[in-house]
Amino acid sequence: MNQRASQQDVVIRVRALCNRFGTNDVHTNLNLDLSRREILGVVGGSGTGKSVLLRSIVGLHQPDSGVIEVFGEELQALSPDQRSRVERRFGVLFQGGALFTSLTLQENVALPLIEHARLSREDAEYLARMKLALVGLPANAYTMVPAQLSGGMVKRASLARAIALDPEVLFLDEPTAGLDPIGAAAFDRLIVTLRDALGFSVFLVTHDLDTLYSTCDRVAVLSDKQVLVEGPLDIVENTDDPWIRDYFHGPRGRAAQRSRSASGREVG
């Protein structure tokens, strides 16, 4: 792929990003790219700033300095209106799901369609049912409220809401946290299936090694306030670094590698 084509393929470009809370330097000169249609896994020890990075890109945290370019536009240079237009091309799934507890799943998913796409309630709820079907939820769940559903179902409904406006980039913060291994594996497969079908890019913050091995095209490791290494898993896991050795080559890492080999699934 030539240089020009590869630049056009980059949907998010982070350069020299710095984030600081008081005396706590979280990111210093951090650089990272996300390409069109790729699933990028962002990993790193606790407190290395994975969530702060995600929040900086989606506009929930104002960085101290650096450049975040999204779809070729520099976020910090945009007016609030332009910025919210760009942010509408994102879908975000936060850890807790963040559904409204008093609304049914159908109403939850319809909400962004009414607010941002200005659809009538009837049309929005029709589309919401389609999104809920797309994430594999049964029709009898559409009119239930989150408390009536399992954790896995709530997660799927939150995903349906995150893709309600047909995002070009989907941000996932620890999507499999709190799911049992079978539910987590099913959710991983769903992410890959939706990416293949809908063509969005995925920025995925996770601690889950199985998720990394079963979904990611590329992985970025955050360490010491920067991206320590990024690339395909076979390159990242063989990088000479104590955290990477412990993480990828400890018992859980070895089990995830074995399970990928056994399933014969190739990513990338």
Ligand SMILES: Nc1ncnc2c1ncn2[C@@H]1O[C@H](COP(=O)(O)OP(=O)(O)OP(=O)(O)O)[C@@H](O)[C@H]1O
């Ligand atoms: N609003 C805030 N105010 C002050 N400090 C913050 C704030 N948000 C994050 N931090 C600090 O920034 C650092 C990075 O936090 P972040 O949540 O991004 O880490 P993380 O890599 O996602 O961690 P984990 O894997 O444990 O979720 C931490 O030291 C955290 O305490």
